[in-house]
Amino acid sequence: MKAVVYQGNGRIGLEERPRPALRDPRDAIVQVTLTTICTSDLHIQHGAVPRAVPGVILGHEFVGRVAEVGEAVRTGKPGDRVAVNVETFCGECFFCRRGFVNNCTDHQGGWALGCRIDGGQAEYARIPFADHGLTRIPDTVTDEQALFNGDLLSTGYWAAKIGEIQPGDTVAVIGAGPTGLCAMLCARLYRPAQIVAIEVDGFRRELARERGLADVVLDPGRDRLEEALRERTDGRGADVVLEAAGGPDTFQTAWKIARPNGTVVVVAMYEEAQVLPLPEMYGKNLVFKTGGVDGCFCREIMGLTEKGKLDASFLITHRCRLDQILEAYRVFEGKEDHVIKYAVTV
Numbered sequence: 241m242k243a244v245v246y247q248g249n250g251r252i253g254l255e256e257r258p259r260p261a262l263r264d265p266r267d268a269i270v271q272v273t274l275t276t277i278c279t280s281d282l283h284i285q286h287g288a289v290p291r292a293v294p295g296v297i298l299g300h301e302f303v304g305r306v307a308e309v310g311e312a313v314r315t316g317k318p319g320d321r322v323a324v325n326v327e328t329f330c331g332e333c334f335f336c337r338r339g340f341v342n343n344c345t346d347h348q349g350g351w352a353l354g355c356r357i358d359g360g361q362a363e364y365a366r367i368p369f370a371d372h373g374l375t376r377i378p379d380t381v382t383d384e385q386a387l388f389n390g391d392l393l394s395t396g397y398w399a400a401k402i403g404e405i406q407p408g409d410t411v412a413v414i415g416a417g418p419t420g421l422c423a424m425l426c427a428r429l430y431r432p433a434q435i436v437a438i439e440v441d442g443f444r445r446e447l448a449r450e451r452g453l454a455d456v457v458l459d460p461g462r463d464r465l466e467e468a469l470r471e472r473t474d475g476r477g478a479d480v481v482l483e484a485a486g487g488p489d490t491f492q493t494a495w496k497i498a499r500p501n502g503t504v505v506v507v508a509m510y511e512e513a514q515v516l517p518l519p520e521m522y523g524k525n526l527v528f529k530t531g532g533v534d535g536c537f538c539r540e541i542m543g544l545t546e547k548g549k550l551d552a553s554f555l556i557t558h559r560c561r562l563d564q565i566l567e568a569y570r571v572f573e574g575k576e577d578h579v580i581k582y583a584v585t586v
């Protein structure tokens with residue numbers, strides 16, 4: 241089968257690989273129908289994800305049909321249409337029992353797919369712990385609507401949830417790329433008074449505004465962000481900040497625009513270390529929450545998609561076939577042609 245392989249040293253390639261086989265009774269094999277490229281794939285390519293293994297098949301955001309299941313799999317059967325969770329997790333360890341599945345202690349647990357074990361930019365993928373990692377797609381939900389269930393929407397949903405947004409809050413979202421847009425979509429479920437999007441790219445700002453994801457859009461190159469947030473909140477600042485940009489100064493923006501005692505959720509994946517200037521922020525008494533998604537709300541999210549309350553398919557600006565994916569990587573990396581997300585047919 242064809243697969244996109246991380247070859248190490250900044251290189252990726254489309255290679256011929258054997259079709260994966262079941263290795264454990266809890267595994268499933270999924271025939272991939274639609275896959276996509278994530279910014280994390282670029283981080284791997286750049287060598288910014290030290291645990292990524294050269295030779296691994298990339299891809300951790302995809303949908304498909306169950307081709308085969310191990311004998312211990314209870315919730316899926318061959319033929320089922322499924323969305324695949326970015327995280328594989330055992331469901332039994334200390335962290336899994338508390339919902340912190342990103343830190344599952346199993347050697348195949350956490351974000352392993354397309355990083356430490358073969359992923360889904362390929363014709364088939366082996367999914368460990370299939371009972372936790374696969375979400376059935378209802379007949380009324382299309383592959384494109386389900387494509388972002390396991391990674392982008394899971395991340396936005398998790399960020400909004402741990403931000404503990406209250407009705408009437410002002411939520412600032414830094415970055416209107418795929419993650420930021422999903423964070424806005426999910427933040428809206430908590431009925432904030434206003435969502436303020438901060439984004440350097442005019443096309444992305446316009447998308448956030450015209451889709452109704454943000455009530456206000458700010459341009460860091462033009463607007464004075466701290467003042468703009470204070471003006472809209474009786475001088476306080478944002479109640480909750482979701483930092484989804486990962487740019488050189490966006491972490492500093494995040495804590496500066498938050499109000500005292502506010503919550504700053506950092507979902508961005510930086511390629512460089514960031515500075516936490518504690519003397520400057522002393523007395524502001526902020527709450528920081530950081531890290532990678534705990535992807536254990538996939539069924540809840542699919543339910544909301546089925547009800548028409550959470551649909552991220554508008555993120556798909558570009559479509560191609562798996563044999564054209566290397567060109568898609570180039571366009572996606574260069575943010576050419578206003579690309580937000582690719583849908584890659586396998």
Ligand SMILES: [Zn+2]
Pocket residue numbers: 278279280281300301326391392
């Ligand atoms: Zn991703």
Ligand SMILES: [Zn+2]
Pocket residue numbers: 329330331332333334335336343344345346349
């Ligand atoms: Zn676990």
